[in-house]
Amino acid sequence: MTQNIYDTPAFFEGYSKMGRSVQGLAGAPEWPALQAMLPPMSGVRVVDLGCGYGWFSRWAQEQGAAEVLGLDVSQKMLARAKEMTSTPTISYAIADLEHLDIPMGVFDLAYSSLAFHYIVDLKGLFARIHRALVPGGHLVFSIEHPIFMAPRNPGWLMDDEGRKSWPVDGYQQEGPRVTHWLADGVIKQHRTLGTLLNLLIQAGFTLSHVEEWGPSEADLRTRPELAEEQERPMMLLVSAHR
Amino acid sequence: MTQNIYDTPAFFEGYSKMGRSVQGLAGAPEWPALQAMLPPMSGVRVVDLGCGYGWFSRWAQEQGAAEVLGLDVSQKMLARAKEMTSTPTISYAIADLEHLDIPMGVFDLAYSSLAFHYIVDLKGLFARIHRALVPGGHLVFSIEHPIFMAPRNPGWLMDDEGRKSWPVDGYQQEGPRVTHWLADGVIKQHRTLGTLLNLLIQAGFTLSHVEEWGPSEADLRTRPELAEEQERPMMLLVSAHR
Numbered sequence A, B: 001m002t003q004n005i006y007d008t009p010a011f012f013e014g015y016s017k018m019g020r021s022v023q024g025l026a027g028a029p030e031w032p033a034l035q036a037m038l039p040p041m042s043g044v045r046v047v048d049l050g051c052g053y054g055w056f057s058r059w060a061q062e063q064g065a066a067e068v069l070g071l072d073v074s075q076k077m078l079a080r081a082k083e084m085t086s087t088p089t090i091s092y093a094i095a096d097l098e099h100l101d102i103p104m105g106v107f108d109l110a111y112s113s114l115a116f117h118y119i120v121d122l123k124g125l126f127a128r129i130h131r132a133l134v135p136g137g138h139l140v141f142s143i144e145h146p147i148f149m150a151p152r153n154p155g156w157l158m159d160d161e162g163r164k165s166w167p168v169d170g171y172q173q174e175g176p177r178v179t180h181w182l183a184d185g186v187i188k189q190h191r192t193l194g195t196l197l198n199l200l201i202q203a204g205f206t207l208s209h210v211e212e213w214g215p216s217e218a219d220l221r222t223r224p225e226l227a228e229e230q231e232r233p234m235m236l237l238v239s240a241h242r
Helices: A009-016 A031-035 A055-062 A075-083 A122-132 A193-202 A217-222 A224-230 B009-016 B031-035 B055-062 B075-083 B122-132 B193-202 B217-222 B224-230
Strands: A045-049 A067-072 A090-094 A107-113 A133-144 A164-168 A175-179 A186-190 A206-213 A235-241 B045-049 B067-072 B090-094 B107-113 B133-144 B164-168 B175-179 B186-190 B206-213 B235-241
Touching (some): A009 A075, A055 A067, A055 A090, A067 A075, A075 A090, A107 A122, A122 A133, A193 A206, A193 A235, A193 B206, A206 B193, A206 B206, A217 A224, B009 B075, B055 B090, B055 B107, B067 B075, B075 B090, B107 B122, B122 B133, B122 B193, B193 B206, B193 B235
Parallel strands (some): A045 A067, A045 A107, A107 A133, B045 B067, B045 B107, B067 B090, B107 B133
Antiparallel strands (some): A175 A186, A206 A235, B133 B235, B175 B186, B206 B235
């Protein structure tokens, strides 16, 4: 069973106040880049893996998706998602991505935002997603970047001139990383970027686009606090197809 | 024209003393990983891009390659390569990878070791390599890892307990990086890993394997000085096919 940190009160409390929780997709600076990697949404059947409050599921439906299935391990988040959804073409269900059980060959798009770095058996998950897609179907996801996840004690370093750098260590040691983000003891699974991409290839996917998100000039004008994300790769966005 | 740092006396002098120059492939710790990514060599026609002393070209010939063309920008290195080669199925030629001019559709394998990070027009080079390969042909190469290349002032950081980390900055700023490795003013071209892979995909390649080389336990027993390479990704090995 995946650690369900989202249902611990401190984490849920903190997470629910984040820009991406309150404002939805518009609060996630990587969304425009991720959106650009999506196939045309009209008529597609979508599974949203780790759907949280359902922001993407509802967006997909508004863009003309035929059917959307939002899956999440968090009862609290699904409850909130259902409150915000009034369309019968979107359904939500509790699911542990570690042991995903979804029908074979029925989805045109599997989407996931910042959930895969919690998964231990990513090989198994990619195999199940591959089987769940129709031939030619797409997998588009974001994940914390391995360079962001690798360090034993992650944190910025500031030089005498106030320039930031992101010290990397432990990169080649794959396995759990325990961090204290919003709550104590959040467990993430570090893999090298190579391992992640090879797992996709071995599952039968063809890679279409790999993006290490960083802020654009326009992002920096509206959110100057993102400047440090020019120094390191923080999020990885991937699209692949069956 | 690519900067031909290899023919400057200080660089050539330093480079010629390195393990990978003296011992050839056995002196390159990443070689076993790169070798494992190669197709069966029997009967293949090979182009070795940035062949240096020709160690790989000769290895390919010994493995049964039908024909090997070794290309390099350095007169000095090619002269040394020719001295060490006595087989008519290997030919060497001066070539600037920045403006590669090779026949179309004739090679089964394009190989390159640690040369592509000097190339400004990598998009053009990948397009020319793609055209030079037969359908199903392979491109296998190593390149300095973007995380290794990105920093403005690259160098290890040591904590109070003697643990090393590799501070990363400037990752999202693609473009030249001037370093002082063996000689002053060596110019390399930093690109994010995402950009590198997308250039391959856009050129028509399908990615087969992406490896961020790190030392194995066996490597560390014979070469304990490689231990720091567990902390960061230093080299990137990629195989792709047409």
